[in-house]
Amino acid sequence: MSNKPPKKILLDNGLVIIAEEIPTALSCTLSIWVNAGSIDEEVSNNGISHFIEHIVFKGTKTRTALDIAEQSENVGANLNAFTDREHTCYHTRVLSEHISVALELFLDMLFNPKLDENDFELERQVILEEIKMYEDTPEDLVQDFLFEIIWKEHPLGKPVTGTTKSISDLKKDLVIKYLNNLYTPDNMVISVAGKFNLDEIIKQAEKFVSHIKRKNKKVEPPPLILTPDIFIKAKELEQLHLSFATKGVSVFEEDRYVLAVIDIALGGGMSSRLFQEIREKRGLAYSISSYYHTNKLGGLFGVYAATTSKDAGGVTDLILKELKAIKKNGLKADELDRAKMQLKTSLFLELESNQVRAFRNALYSLYYNKFFTIDEINTSVQSITNERVAKLANELFDSKYFTLTLLGPKGGLPTKTQLEDVIKKY
Numbered sequence: 001m002s003n004k005p006p007k008k009i010l011l012d013n014g015l016v017i018i019a020e021e022i023p024t025a026l027s028c029t030l031s032i033w034v035n036a037g038s039i040d041e042e043v044s045n046n047g048i049s050h051f052i053e054h055i056v057f058k059g060t061k062t063r064t065a066l067d068i069a070e071q072s073e074n075v076g077a078n079l080n081a082f083t084d085r086e087h088t089c090y091h092t093r094v095l096s097e098h099i100s101v102a103l104e105l106f107l108d109m110l111f112n113p114k115l116d117e118n119d120f121e122l123e124r125q126v127i128l129e130e131i132k133m134y135e136d137t138p139e140d141l142v143q144d145f146l147f148e149i150i151w152k153e154h155p156l157g158k159p160v161t162g163t164t165k166s167i168s169d170l171k172k173d174l175v176i177k178y179l180n181n182l183y184t185p186d187n188m189v190i191s192v193a194g195k196f197n198l199d200e201i202i203k204q205a206e207k208f209v210s211h212i213k214r215k216n217k218k219v220e221p222p223p224l225i226l227t228p229d230i231f232i233k234a235k236e237l238e239q240l241h242l243s244f245a246t247k248g249v250s251v252f253e254e255d256r257y258v259l260a261v262i263d264i265a266l267g268g269g270m271s272s273r274l275f276q277e278i279r280e281k282r283g284l285a286y287s288i289s290s291y292y293h294t295n296k297l298g299g300l301f302g303v304y305a306a307t308t309s310k311d312a313g314g315v316t317d318l319i320l321k322e323l324k325a326i327k328k329n330g331l332k333a334d335e336l337d338r339a340k341m342q343l344k345t346s347l348f349l350e351l352e353s354n355q356v357r358a359f360r361n362a363l364y365s366l367y368y369n370k371f372f373t374i375d376e377i378n379t380s381v382q383s384i385t386n387e388r389v390a391k392l393a394n395e396l397f398d399s400k401y402f403t404l405t406l407l408g409p410k411g412g413l414p415t416k417t418q419l420e421d422v423i424k425k426y
Contacts, residue, residue: 005020005371006018006019006020006193006361006371007019007020007021007198008365009198009202011185011202011206011210012210013185013186013209013210013212013213014184014185014186014187014215015185015186015188015189015190015205015209016188016189016190016365017189017191017192017201017202017205018189018190018191018192018358018361018362019191019192019193019196019198019201020192020193020194020357020361021194021195021196021198022193022194022195022354022357023195024195025096025194025195025354026095026096026195027093027094027095027096027195027354028093028094028096028099028192028193028194028196028354029091029092029093029192029194029354029355029357029358029359030091030092030093030094030099030102030103030106030190030191030192030358031090031091031190031355031358031359031362032089032091032106032107032110032188032190032191033088033089033188033189033190033191033362033363033366034088034089034090034110034182034183034188035086035087035182035188035189035216035218035366036049036087036088036178036182036183036187036218037083037084037085037086037087037088037160038050038083038084038085038155038156038158038159038160039085039086039155039221039295039296039297040155040182040218040219040221041155041158042155043158043166044166044169045166045170045178046155046158046159046162046163046166047127047158047159047160047161047162047163047166047167048162048170048174048175049083049088049160049178050083050127050160050161050162051123051124051162051167051170051175052175052178052179053081053082053083053088053090054123054126054127055115055119055120055123055175056090056109056110056113057079057081057109058113058114058116058119058122058123059114059116059119060108060109060112060113060114061112061113061114062108062112063105063108065119068105068109071101071105072092072101072102072105074101075094075098075101075102076095076098077093077094077098077101077102078092078093079092079102079105079106080092083160084160085156085160085295086296087363087366089359089362090106090109090110091355091358091359092106093194093354093355096194096195096196099192099196099197099201100200100201100204103190103201103204103205104204104208107204107205107208107209108208110183110188111183111208111209111212113179115175115176117172120172120175124167124168124170127161127162127167128167128168130161131159131161131162131163131164131167138235138237138239138241138407139241139287139304139306141235141241141407142241142242142243142304142405142406142407143243143304143405144159145231145233145405145407146231146243146245146302146403146405147159149227149229149231149403149405150226150227150228150229150245150300151225151226151227152229154221154222154224154225155221156221156224156295181216181217181218182216182218184212184214184215184216185209186215186216187216189362189366190205191358191359191361191362191365192358193354193355193357193361194354194358221297223297224295224298226247226298226401226403228400228401228402228403229403230403230404230405230406230416230419230420231404231405231406232405232413232414232415232416232419233405233406233407234408234409234413235407235408235410236409236410237407237408237409238409239306239307239308239408239409240306240308240309240311240312240406240407240408240409240413241304241305241406242303242304242305242307242312242315242316242404242405242406243302243303243304243404243405243406244302244303244304244316244319244402244403244404245300245301245302245303245401245402245403246300246301246302246323246396246397246398246401246402246403247299247300247301247395247396247398248292248298248299248300248301248396249292249294249298249299249392249396250294250295250296250297250298251294251295251299251367252296252367252368254380255388255392256292256294256299257343257381257384258384258388258389259292259299259301259392259396260292261331261336261339261340261343261381261384261389262301262326262331262339262389262392262393263292263301264338264339264342265326265331265335265336265338265339266290266303266322266323267289267290267291267303268289268290268342269342271338273322273335274288274289274290274303274318274319274322275288275289277318277322278305278315278318278319284308284311284314284315284318285305285306285307285311285315286306287304287306288303288305288306288315289303289304289305290302290303290304291303291304296367301396303319305319309408309411309412309413309414310412312406312408312413312419313414313418313419313422316422316423317422317425320422320425320426323393323397323426324397326390326393326397327390327393327394327397328390329390330386330387330389330390330393331386331389333386336384336386336389340381340382340384343381344378344381347377347381348374348377399423399424399426402426404419404423406419
């Protein structure tokens with residue numbers, strides 16, 4: 001594992017290159033991050049970030065989609081991408097001697113997309129099918145409902161893939177405008193980790209983007225306001241899928257590590273409270289876990305469970321009882337120690353992956369404009385006390401933030417009033 005801190009290079013037009021060299025590696029992970037996601041969208045163009053992630057693979061002004069596929073696979077590279085609420089990432093892992101091929105392909109795709117009309121329509125159909133796929137995946141769908149309810153009217157509450165209507169209505173001129181506004185060098189980070197020739201990477205990046213002087217026109221999103229509610233939807237399913245959420249923390253708050261420890265202790269593994277109380281002792285759910293989501297504006301802490309309609313109220317009650325217990329007493333000493341060890345182990349073992357290092361360095365740059373060392377992370381985790389756990393729990397686990405979304409079979413679903421009665425007991 002490299003002990004040298006990553007290098008940060010800033011090109012004249014604002015493009016950032018983050019490079020972490022690992023001399024013993026045989027490969028290199030290349031990732032290009034665009035500081036654009038669904039948070040930058042409006043209702044009318046919801047899903048445009050994800051649409052662009054797809055359409056740039058359809059060809060450039062000098063390469064067809066087949067050219068891109070063949071040239072990448074000729075050197076064993078699998079070009080991939082994903083879109084989230086705040087970023088779009090294009091990434092691959094390749095043998096070190098072939099990194100220049102992957103970088104050229106990505107830069108050509110991002111700065112010279114062809115946007116052929118026929119390809120545009122074909123990709124529209126592909127994404128509409130992807131939306132249908134998510135609608136057939138209840139554990140994802142109930143989560144999308146949750147974001148839409150708790151962050152109502154905010155861009156973060158909209159599905160990353162967009163809706164059937166927004167994608168069907170999406171016009172090519174909007175895509176071109178979005179690309180010109182946000183796919184700019186000063187709104188991107190190239191992050192590499194592994195074995196590579198940094199001078200060659202800088203030279204290649206300058207060749208492709210030095211002539212591009214346009215600056216991003218990123219608009220700051222509105223403040224994030226929670227709109228707690230209870231949402232119930234019937235669907236032809238065998239199980240009921242339940243997603244619960246309350247207030248979380250932003251990516252900038254030091255308490256993000258405290259919340260990570262609470263997450264592990266409450267629903268992060270087989271020894272966690274929810275797993276033991278709901279699955280092991282009572283058999284009320286096969287799948288039960290907690291999670292937390294952080295972003296620039298705020299965050300969520302939540303619990304997901306798959307159960308039966310008749311047990312939805314009981315499962316909700318048990319979740320709330322565990323939240324109340326943590327508010328009152330925090331965590332037991334052994335729970336706290338175990339959760340801190342699990343968090344450190346997860347964070348540190350991930351660093352053996354070139355991809356994790358490349359991704360993490362990019363996010364450190366985008367969020368904090370600095371890199372956190374292992375020692376700094378270890379100090380932050382070790383500083384977590386039970387007093388801090390209880391304090392944060394009392395701030396976040398307040399019924400005024402509680403939101404529930406349920407997706408289950410018709411007949412037997414609990415009513416909104418019944419679930420409100422469960423929350424009132426809290």
